[in-house]
Amino acid sequence: MTTLAGPAATLIYDDWYPALRSDLLQGRTVVKALLLGIPMVLGRRDDGRIFAMRDSCPHRGIPLSCGWFDGKALTCKYHGWAFEPVSGQCLEIPSLTSKDTLDPHKIYAGAFPCEERDGYAWVYVPQPGAGRIRVGEATLPPIPEAPKFGARFKSAHLTADLPCNVDHGIIGLMDPAHGPFVHQAWWWRKRASIHEKEKHFEPIAQGFRMSAHAPSGNSAPYKLLGVYGEPITTTIDFVLPNRRYETIRCGAKWFSSLTTVTPVTASTCRIDVYAAWNVFYAVPFVTAIAKFFGRRFVGQDQLTMIQQAEGLRYDPALMLIDDADRPAKWYFALKQARLDAAPGAEVKNPLNGPVTLRWRS
Ligand code: FES
Ligand SMILES: [Fe+2]
Incomplete structure (x- = not known):
C-alpha cells in the first residue's frame, strides 16, 4: 500500500513501544498519542500510575480525550460513562435506572499496559483483535531500558518525526555507510576520512550484536574518551522490533543509549534517542553540549529521511x-521470522554464528 507519506510497513505487535515522554503526563490533563496507527489517550492517576487507553469510547466511539479526568476516572463527554483508566473497566453508566440489569463493571474500554522507563511512557501494543489484556496479570516481555552501570549518571533524550515507514527508519539507524556523507562535520568525520572497516557480528535473541570492538578511530567523540587512558570498547545491539542499544565502556566510565524507531502509523515513524552516561560527570554544561551535538546528528538523519x-x-x-546493507537484510529476515513465528515461539535468526562484514566508511 502506498500513501502520500510513502509505502506502509507491516507492523510488529505484542511488544512495547515508547508513546511519549512521561513528564508530559502531569496533573489531570490527558495527552493524545498515535502509536502503530492506534489513537491513544495517556494520563497519570492521582497515585502516580500512568495509563494508556484507546482514545475511543466503547459506547459510541467519541474520543475519551474529549471528556474529563479527575485523577481516578476518565469520563466520556457524550453520555458520561466513567472508566477506570488503567484497567479500562467501566465504573458507571449514568443513564441506567434501578430497573436495568446491565452491569457497567462488565464493560471495558480499550486499555494498554503502560509503564515508565527512562522517562518514556512505554505502551504494550497487542495484535489487533487479540482481546482484552488484563493489565497487571498478563505475562509480558520485559520493558526496554538503556543499561546503566552505576547509580550516578546524567541523561538526555531527543526525538524526531520521520516521514517514512518504520522499516526505512530502522535500516537508516543501522546503516554503516551514510556516516561520512550525512554526518560530515569536523567533530565527527569527513568524507576524506573514509577507510576500510571490518566488524564482527554475532546472533542474539531476536537480533544481532556488533561485537565489542575498539571504536572507529576517526570520530572525535571517541577520541575525547582517550583522555581516560583506558581501553575503549563499544557494543551495538539491534533487537526487534525497533531497538538499538549502544554501550561504550572505558574503565569505570560509560555511555549507554537506547534508540528506538516507533511506527506512528504504518507509513510514518518517530526516532527517540535516550542516552545516559557518567563520562565527564563533573564537567558543567555537558548535558547541554551533548544535546546540542545529538540534535545536530539526529537532525542530519531526519533531513535525509525527509528527502528520501x-x-x-x-x-x-x-x-x-x-556488505554495507547486510544488517538491513538481517533486519528484514528477522522481522519476517518474527511475523511467521507462533506467539511466544523462538524467532529464527538469519545469523547462525559469528559473521564478519567489511565496508568503507
Ligand atoms: S459515547 Fe461515550 S458515553 Fe456514550
Ligand atoms: Fe545517521
Missing part, C-alpha cells in the same frame, strides 16, 4: 548491497 520520503512516495524499486 520524497523519493519513496513513488514506490521505486530499491537495492540492498553487500
